[in-house]
Structures are given as structure tokens and as C-alpha cells.
Amino acid sequence: MRPYLSWIEGLTTNQNATGSNPVGRTSLLADRPLSSGRFFISPCEGRKGSLLKIIDTHVHVFPDALEPHAVEALTVPGRGAHIRGTLAAAQTRMQQLGVSSGWTIPVATRASQVATINEYALTQDRRYFVPFGAMHPDVEDAYGLLSTYKGLGLPGFKMHFDFQEVSPLDARMQPIFDAAVDFGLICYFHAGDDVGPHTCHGSPEVFAQVLDAYPGIRMVLAHLGGWRMWDDVEEHLVGRGDVYFDTAYCAGEMPVGQLLRIILNHGTDKVLFGTDSPWTDLAKEIRFFTARDELSDADKEALFHGNAERLLQS
Numbered sequence: 001m002r003p004y005l006s007w008i009e010g011l012t013t014n015q016n017a018t019g020s021n022p023v024g025r026t027s028l029l030a031d032r033p034l035s036s037g038r039f040f041i042s043p044c045e046g047r048k049g050s051l052l053k054i055i056d057t058h059v060h061v062f063p064d065a066l067e068p069h070a071v072e073a074l075t076v077p078g079r080g081a082h083i084r085g086t087l088a089a090a091q092t093r094m095q096q097l098g099v100s101s102g103w104t105i106p107v108a109t110r111a112s113q114v115a116t117i118n119e120y121a122l123t124q125d126r127r128y129f130v131p132f133g134a135m136h137p138d139v140e141d142a143y144g145l146l147s148t149y150k151g152l153g154l155p156g157f158k159m160h161f162d163f164q165e166v167s168p169l170d171a172r173m174q175p176i177f178d179a180a181v182d183f184g185l186i187c188y189f190h191a192g193d194d195v196g197p198h199t200c201h202g203s204p205e206v207f208a209q210v211l212d213a214y215p216g217i218r219m220v221l222a223h224l225g226g227w228r229m230w231d232d233v234e235e236h237l238v239g240r241g242d243v244y245f246d247t248a249y250c251a252g253e254m255p256v257g258q259l260l261r262i263i264l265n266h267g268t269d270k271v272l273f274g275t276d277s278p279w280t281d282l283a284k285e286i287r288f289f290t291a292r293d294e295l296s297d298a299d300k301e302a303l304f305h306g307n308a309e310r311l312l313q314s
Helices: 005-014 025-030 067-074 087-096 111-121 142-146 171-183 204-213 230-236 256-266 282-290 297-313
Strands: 034-036 039-041 055-059 101-104 129-131 156-159 186-189 218-221 244-246
Touching: 055 297, 087 101, 087 129, 142 171, 156 171, 171 186, 204 218, 204 230, 230 256, 244 256, 282 297
Parallel strands: 055 101, 101 129, 156 186, 186 218, 218 244
Antiparallel strands: 034 039
């Protein structure tokens, strides 16, 4: 067992859903790094070796007043939140584990929510978070609205086609995709099945058609291209150079061999580390990927931060 595994297992086991740490594990971060190969993963300084920078590209947060209801509404039995779904809880957990920043990706289930969600995104501290905007297919003049995102500091937008009950191939999506291409916005999409609605509008095959129809579009497909549809991901998406995947909610949900095969065959330069916080344990997710001997040090650098940084800058 690698030296850090028993320590981080303690963090995983003892972190409760309120974001508190009842056994005082936070103090251990000042004494022990989470190590993997030549890397150390810890907010402390003065260690020998390299500090592995970590960016979590798949974080959900809600305004404090709405958070209890939102998390309850989105929670499926047996798949509860590991921390509170607030900015403060996300920031605290990130700092405990030395994660430098998180991309917050919201979902608007109604067109009327988009403006309010975007206003909330603009309040987030850019030292710790990279907020994305919301989008909905029924927004009036979606093209015009999206033309303002870059100027507001929103690098892209998130959509969840199952909650929005629309296919990516729906005609209402055309102005949204046109704007994404014209303004260089990152389209961050839920892909595949979901633990909640099992109505899969965004299959790997459908997204392949979108990619063919909109050359140059900058797209991230969550959950390694399609949650619980990974055979289809391998058939329709793996190896394409025009789409990124994230790792959110995949560790422990699919065979490790297939997970690694998708990452390696798609290209480690096209995969982002994402967790789906607060519905996964950040410490456990870091532990899983840093422990993979099949990934080189360069692969881990790319996965944990390099690809995300390059995508934002391109």
C-alpha cells in the first residue's frame, strides 16, 4: 500500500455530510502529504518532491438559502451528498486537500432560472472558483445572451439535457451551438444516464452527431463521455480529438479496466479531473486517480490540472 492511502482513507471515512471534521483530521494535513510517485498532494510547503496541482472541473454549488432544498431534491437514496452543497463547504474541502480551484457548473431546469443562476455565478470568488454560466433551450435570444458570457468572465455554460427534457439534436439547440462556436465558449454537458431521471437524451452517439455538425466546437462530456453507457463511448467517441471527457462519478461505478482503457485510448490530454461534488468524496476521488500506476506522472499532471488550464486558455 502506498504511504498515503491509510491517511486519506481516514479523511474519506470521517468526513460527514455537513463538511465538519469530527475527529480533527484537518491537522494531519500539516504533518503528512498525500503522496503518489514523485508527487506530494498537500497545501503545506517545504516538502521534498513536486506539489501536484489539482483542479476539480465538476463542482455543484447552490446559494445558501436554496442549498438544503436543492440537495434534497437531487439526492437519490444511497447516493447522498458528502459535504454541504455551498460555496463555503466546497472551498473548505478543497483547501483541506490542496485543491487549487473548482469549476462550478450549474444546471437551469427552467429558462427563467438562467439569469438568477448567472448572477450567482458572478459573485463567486475567482481565487478559488471558475464559474460557468447556465443555459436552457427555451431562453429567448440564446445566441445574444451567450455573446455576453466571455465578457462577464464566464468561459462557457453547462446543460443537462435530461433535466431540461431536450435532445442535443433539437432545433432549439442550433443558436446555442452556433454561439458556442462563434464565441469560443466551452460547452459542458451531462452525458449518458443519470442517477435521477433515466431518460438519456444525450447518448454518445448523439453527441458524436453534434460534434460532426459543429466543427470547432469546444465540448466537455461529463462522466467519461456517457455515464453507464461506456461501451457506446468506446464505439462512438473514444479517440476523437474534438471532445474532452471528465472523470466525474466514474470511479467505483464502472470496471477499472474499462475506465483506464477509455482514458488511455481517448488520450490523457483530453480528460479532466472532475468529481461531481458534493455527491462524491473529493479525498476518495484524488486517492483513486493518484494510485493508478497505469497513468504516468505526465498523465497525472495533465489529468489533474494541465488539460483544464489549456482548455481555459485556448
